[in-house]
Amino acid sequence: MRVIAxxxxxxxxxxxxxAGLDFGRRASARIPQLDDLDEGRLQAMDDAGVDVQVLSALAWTVQDLAPAESADVSRTLNERLATAVARHPDRFxxxxxxxxxxxxxxxxxxxRCVEELGFLGAMIHGQTHGVFLDDPSxxxxxxxxxxxxxxxxLHPAPPPPAVRATYYSGLDADVAECLSTSGWGWHSECAMHVLRMVVAGVFEELPGLELIVGHMGEGLPFHLERIEDMLTPVVKRHSLTVxxxxxxxxxxxxxxxxHDAPLQCALSAFGVERILFSVDHPFASSSRATARLRSAPLTEHDRALIAHGNAEALLGIRSPQRRTA
Structure with missing residues (x-):
């Protein structure tokens, strides 16, 4: 079974x-793996049975830079990404x-990245200086x-200083950092970000815009019926419900x-055709993720859709060959 992450x-x-970027204590510990775009990464993919990684820079720090510097660093990162894809075109x-x-x-x-470099889209990390993706700018x-x-x-990012001070002050530093990000905070903020886009009419204006979120939907599948019951009645003049x-x-x-429970919730709320496989390398184990994919309570048809079929349909990823390793 082909696997695209x-x-x-x-x-x-x-x-x-x-660029003098500060990734914080937890992310900084992963810099050796983030920096590796060759043997170590490919070995981890091979060991786990991942055929293709769609690479993205962990770039929330870049969004925080002044405009000219952010543009320079973004361009540098995209050139590095393009070089990595060119070195390993069947894998990245x-x-x-x-x-x-x-x-x-x-x-x-x-x-430039799509038309000249062949990129598949873009990754944006949360809000930028308080500006969310529903903003007209x-x-x-x-x-x-x-x-x-x-x-x-749309990937989560650490909270802005005002949010951090209000919700996460007075806690042990390591606890506050985790609670404000991967332990809870950025999932709820990313879900709220998506809902802002919906209620502000972004998808009414741009009905063909495709948005991806990770972490099994950032809590939206669990809350979807409650959101529909409460939010839809107050959203006026939209052609579709929330x-x-x-x-x-x-x-x-x-x-x-x-884990099975979040997967079953996502399947129930959104359907298998809207779910794509990801690992979150290097912050999660590729081997654990693929092992779970292969053992999850799914039909083989649905497993194949999540593993590669939906990504092929959404992103147009094709490969003339299939790995046997």
Whole structure:
């Protein structure tokens, strides 16, 4: 069974150092794996049975930079991604990094990455300086993605200082960092970000825009019926309900979620055709993720859709050969 993984991060060590970026204690511990785009990464993929990684820079820190610097670092990262794909064209694809503090530059970089470098879309990390993707200033980026026929992968990011101070102060530093990010905070914030886009009418204006979120839907499958009951009645003049919009425009990946209950919830809420496989390398184990994929209570047809079929349909990933290893 072919396996395509969509949320697989990278970041060259020398770019981190030259740009003076701070990844925090937990992410900094993964820099050796983020920096590796050759033997070590390929070995981890082979050991787990992952055929293709769609690479993306772990770039929330880049979005926080001043516009000119963000544009320079984004371009550097995209060139590194393109080089890695060129070295291993059967194993890697890429999502672009965009300088979100300059929306017009981000739009132009998305066009360059898709049309010149062959990228499959872009990954955006949460809000940028308080600006969410429903803001009118960001609409040129989203409209361009729709026009190009490529998705936006919306990845969580650490909370802005005001949110951190309000919700996570007074705790042990390690606990606060985890609670505000992977332990809870960024899942709820990413889900809220998606709902902002829905209620603000982004998908009414851009009905062909495809949005991907990870972590089995960032809690949206569990809350979907409650959201529909409470939120839809107050959203006026939309052609679809909130749940109908989400089921039309949103895709979910399994990144970091290797348990049956969240998978069954996502299947029930969104259907197997909207679920894609991801690992969240190097923050999760590729071997554990693929082992869980192979043992999950799914029909073989549904397993194949999640493993590769849905990604092939959404991203146009094709391979003339199939690995036997």
């Amino acid at each position: 969509l949320e697989e991060h990278m970041f060259p060590r020398d770019v981190i150092e030259s 694809r890429a999502f672009a990094t965009l300088p979100m503090s300059d929306p017009l530059a981000a739009r132009d970089e998305l066009v 960001v609409r040129p980026i989203l409209a361009t993605a729709e026009h190009l026929g490529v998705p936006i992968y 749940a109908e919009t989400l089921r039309r425009n949103l895709w979910l990946t399994t990144s970091g979620y290797d």
